[in-house]
Amino acid sequence: MSETTDYRNSVFLPQTPFPMRGDLPKREPAILERWAASDLDGALRAAEAGRPRFTLHDGPPYANGHLHIGHALNKILKDVINRAHRMSGFAVRYVPGWDCHGLPIEWRIEEEYRKSGRDKDKVPVLQFRAECRSYAAKWLEVQAAEFRRLGVQGAWAERYSTMDFTSEAAIAGEIGRFLLNGALYRGLRPVMWSPVEKTALAEAEIEYHDHTSTTIWVAFPVVRDPTPGHALEGASAVIWTTTPWTIPANRAIAYGPGITYAVLRVDEVAEGSGVHPGAKLLVAEALIEPFVEKAGIVQHHVLYTLPGEALEGTVCAHPLRDLAFETGEGGYHHDVPMLAGEFVTTDAGTGLVHMAPAHGEDDFALCVANGIPVAEAVEDDGRYAAWVPGFGGIHVFKAADPLAEALGRAMTASVEAPEERAAAGLVARGTLVHSYPHSWRSRAPVIYRATPQWFIRMDDADGGGIRADALRALNDVRFIPEGARNRLTSMVAGRPDWCISRQRAWGVPIAVFVEKRTGEVLRDPAVMARVVEAFRAEGADAWYSSPPGRFLGEGRDPADYEQVSDIVDVWFESGSTHSFVLDQPDAPRPELGFPADLYLEGSDQHRGWFQSSLLESVGTRGVAPFRALVTNGFVLDEQGRKMSKSLGNVVAPQDVNDTLGADILRLWVMNSDTNEDLRIGKEILKQQGELYRRLRNTLRWLLGSLHGFDDAETVAPSEMPELERWVLHRLAELDRIVRRAVDTHQWVGVVPAIHHFCASDLSAFYFDVRKDALYCDGPSSLRRRAVRTVLDRLHRCLCAWLAPVLVFTAEEAWTARFGDASSVHAGSFPEIPELWHDPELGERWVRLRAVRRLVTTAIEGARRDGLIGASLQAAVTLPLAAEEAAEMGALDWAELLIVSGADVRVDPDARPLFTPGTGGGSADPGAAFVHRAPEVRVAPGHKCARCWRVLPEVGDAPASLCRRCEDVVANQEAAAGTGAGVDA
Structure with a gap:
């Protein structure tokens, strides 16, 4: 060989089109467009035929503005759970929904009136309701687009809203159920009342602030x-x-x-x-x-x-x-x-x-x-x-x-x-600063005020009733976290009768009649049926546009009846969504089923949607509308403060999408303990960016090292070196973690475990050790084939496990290998053979890696002292106790330590380097080496021009190779001479 021979082209270096930089703000929208063009959602739905069903019922966000970070947290959690269930073999049909009635929208329209000098009380009710409907429709579409930008997959074309005509009809029908079963009554009782908004408020619409009284x-x-x-x-x-x-x-x-x-x-x-x-x-x-x-x-x-x-x-x-x-x-x-x-x-x-x-x-x-x-x-x-x-x-x-x-x-x-x-x-006067109820919309203090309101009775005279039935139903509900059970049950146990009436205009009316002479409520199934049918055809506006006789029917004089003008509490509306989204065996969504497998919302919904849904369903069907409840915490800034525009600490999901990408936001969610309150800010997002970079680099290295991989290279686990079998064991452990999360809906810690595996087990250890075999062994080498077989499994597993979380990046890493015609989201989680799981092997490699860390510390010391430059310039003598030598002596320590030579010296009187239970090493590693420190010396021989190992077998010429590299290069030259390709 010539002294100037360059062997770089003979080394099997990684090759991949998967870039190091994610450039997510640009790449993610393009992926969304490709999914839409290929109708990925339709393909997913078609592939689910015959599978067991999983239904997560969407709690409807309010359609009155851009999404905030709490929306993003909640929807991302739902999306991860849905995607993971689909990849676990379930048929998942997620129907997003919106809450479109109620005071916040009325308030916005009234603000516009006040600015223009108009008197709301002089605007016809149907015109006012039409303006509210238009406002809600606009924001519903804005929010839907923002949710899709977050990567949330759902049946967007079949979304529901409480202002759909079919929804309004169903809500009226649910009111009718309580009317006809006798639970609905009108009574004079003190309720939380907002003097600003001139309406009764539910407990869920109240927040507490310090107030000076x-x-x-x-x-x-x-x-x-x-x-x-x-x-x-x-x-x-x-x-x-x-x-x-x-x-x-x-x-x-x-x-x-x-x-x-x-x-x-x-x-x-x-x-x-x-x-x-x-x-x-x-x-x-x-x-x-x-x-x-x-x-x-x-x-x-x-x-x-x-x-x-x-x-x-x-x-x-x-x-x-x-x-x-x-x-x-x-x-x-x-x-x-x-x-x-x-x-x-x-x-x-x-x-x-x-x-x-x-x-x-x-x-x-x-x-x-x-x-x-x-x-x-x-x-x-x-x-x-x-x-x-x-x-x-x-x-x-x-x-x-x-x-x-x-x-x-x-x-x-x-x-x-x-x-x-x-x-x-007056005896005396003072002041007191105390926590006082305020309307969460107007931020103004409220009062207790007795007014005639419509209530749903919680208790029967015989001790039964909705309360008792609801508490029994909760015994069969799974709570995640379990501590949330006490919160909801105590609220149900202590709540008063449910005040469902509001003195406003934008909502579903409490469509009942009261006989003026007796004050009795008219409880006629035929009247309710006519109301529901009218609402289904024309919406709830029919209550205001139709003469009362249309609903009362023949034989009743409308002059004898009061037509109730109150609308129903929006919590009753959202609590009824199961009735028109899930519990519809004929149409329009029979595949969803009732009850839902899961409801997932913020912890404040124990007094809101969780509770109203429970009471509504138990009161009309006798069962809870959910089998499990998951709650997430609130989002605070980096200092633990509540976000507010006045503090300037608001983090908008749209801004994160545009600057960092939705996958970074999704990673933040799944790296957090969502059972507790979460924090977010520039520094925290920067940290998530670093974590993302490590995950992306892991995927990139896998893709590069799998260039040209063919199934013919595959090696059975029984033929693999021990190190590869250990990696398969680690995959089996992670598989169990992921599947446990799917079964329990508890995802806290899953993504950190995957990240730790990628950063510590793979990048900092396995990849480092196996670079030499990958880059320098010949294509037919059993060791290299085994490594590439494991890398293939790693790529498939990591893409699949990350797909519910990093929806865009996992797709990019998948198509970079398999092409745009396929999608990781159309696949399933890999089936991990039980034989991969080898706890004994896992424990053995905990000990081996602990000893390795102790030795590499000594090698780093030699580098700092100037004895060696790169670790391949070193040779090491490893002193082991007798029992350690019996277990570890046969290993290729030069390969594990990434040095050019290593031998073992048995010290029968020494104590083991590794002591179990001390966190991966001796309780005092320094003391362990006092009498038997590993000897780090300059490796004898010359540097191989191709693999850079220093070996005695290498000649002193600059182009000299070790025996392995000589064989590989010779085979490459022979293959080139015959026209056969090489994987280089």
Whole structure:
């Protein structure tokens, strides 16, 4: 050979069109276009015939703006689960859906009205509803396109929305089911009410924020005293409240029957105190100290103590009873009885709670149970009704000052009265910052307000009912994570009757009639059938455009009936989606089936969609609409803060798609613990980009090393070297992880396990060790064929396992080898032979790699000391204990260590280098080598011009080769001479 011979072309270096740079923002849209052009979705559906069915029912997002990062998280999780089930042999039909009715859309249309100076109340209802429908339709299409850009696969052409005519008909039909089974009723009860939006709200529409409330302590004079010895004569019961505006609606005072109360006499007060010396005040004994401090009472003494049960039959007067008002008729002359309430505690206040039955659940229940009427004193917009003495027209959130002023005048009047009177009026005033309910749409505080609403009854008189049935149904539901079970069951167990009515216009009307004469609800199946049929043909607008007689039918006079104008709660609508998406045996989606295998939403949906779906389905069908529930956490910024435009920390999925690519976003989701709250930001996405780069480089190296691979090269596992069989074992372990995730819907940790395998087991170890065999062994070499066989399995497995997550990259890596006519998504997860799984072999290679790490540390030390340059310039003597030598001595350590020579020296007195249970090495690796450190020396011989190993067999000429390389080059030259090709 000539001294100038260049052997680079004889080395089998990787060759692949799969680029190192992903360039995902450009490449992903092109892949989407190719899928659409080839009708991949249609091919997938056709291939699923005869397979067992898996149905993940989509919780409908709200169609009123661009997708946010929470949408992306949720839809990507769903897509991964769906794709993985399809590749596991299931027929998967994912029908995306949208929630299109309700207040948020109305609010947007009303905002446009306000900007243009239009009065919404003067716009015909059908015109207003048409504008809402158009708005929702626009955003539905925008969001659908954004979901598809994320790589989410679904039956987009068959999507559902709650505003489809068929959906509106089905929702009306579900209301009818409750109507006809007697669970639907109209009643007067306090509900969460938004004065801004002028409608009742569901608990799921409430969020809690810090709010500063005025607090007041108010004295109610006792006017009837049945206590022994008349202990309360001349005394006043003192209440404390954080809602002063409810005082005009007061009708009673609650006490705790098990609480000890005290009548204290005021002896001396501080300047500015609201009470006067001589006043006798009733408070809980345990709360005297904080009370007198707040009230400015300097000296006092206790006259009596008495048990709470002794207060039964006591009656007070309203503190504003004797005050004259210029506005409002009547006055505050009603009795204020004291009633036993088990909910009263001594945690704060005075141990006495004022009861305004129109403005609190406990208040309402206690007063109604005692026959006390409910006064509706607050209008829809939060202002007192005109008849409320002294406060008519004042907004309740602006009432603290005028109320305090009036109560102050009442106290002064009681003090200055010529006859001796018990104290009546304002005792003290303060402020409190506390968590308070707000509407999550308007961000404005809400109130409890008693109004006539439509409810679904949770309990039957016999102890059964929807609540009991729902709790039983949940026993058969799988929760992921399991801890979520307690959250949902406790919410169902403690919730009140379901208020389903809203005083708005954009939604499905509660299409029922009430007989005016009796107030009875008309429960006629024929009427409901006519309503449903009309809605199916014309949509819910038919309720507003048709005369009532169309639905009432012959024999009824429409003048005798009230046609209900309330719309149904959007949570009832979305909770009914199973009825028109899943439970349709005739049309339009019979293949989906009921109940769904899985519902997957954010953890907030325990009080939202999960709960409404459960109650709706149990109330109409007796079963839960889902077999399993998966919940994901919320997305926060990198500092753990909630995202908001004001903080400038919003990460929009559209921006990530355009700058990094959807696969990076998908990788972020699946690399996270989605059971908990997730964090995202520039640095976190940068880290995901690094992880992606490692995965992509793994795929690229596989593709390059498989250039020209032919099935004829395949080597059976039994013929493979031990190292290759270990890689197959690792594939078997990962296969079990992936299949367990499919079975359990628990994907946390799966992608990190795959990434670790690629980065640690493959790139940092196996690929490094086997480069020499791949690049320099001859094509017929059993070792090289075995390596390429394993690489083929690796490529197929990794592409398949990554396909549900990195949908674009896995497809690119698949078609780079098999061509655009195929798709990884049309395939299945590989079937891994059971014989690949060899735990004993796996444990053996844990030990071998631990020892290898200890030796390579010594080699790196020699490199740093300048003894060698590259590791192939080194030869190593490895000292092993006797038992280690018996296990490891026969291995080709030169190959494993990537050095040019290695031998083993047996040290019968040495302890093992590897100690199990110490994390992959001796508890003190340095100490292990004190007396038997591996000897690293310069390898004897010369460098092979082709493989670069330094061996004695290599001549000293620059073009000299080792024996292996001589044989390979000779065979290549012979093949070239005969015209046969070589895999180079």
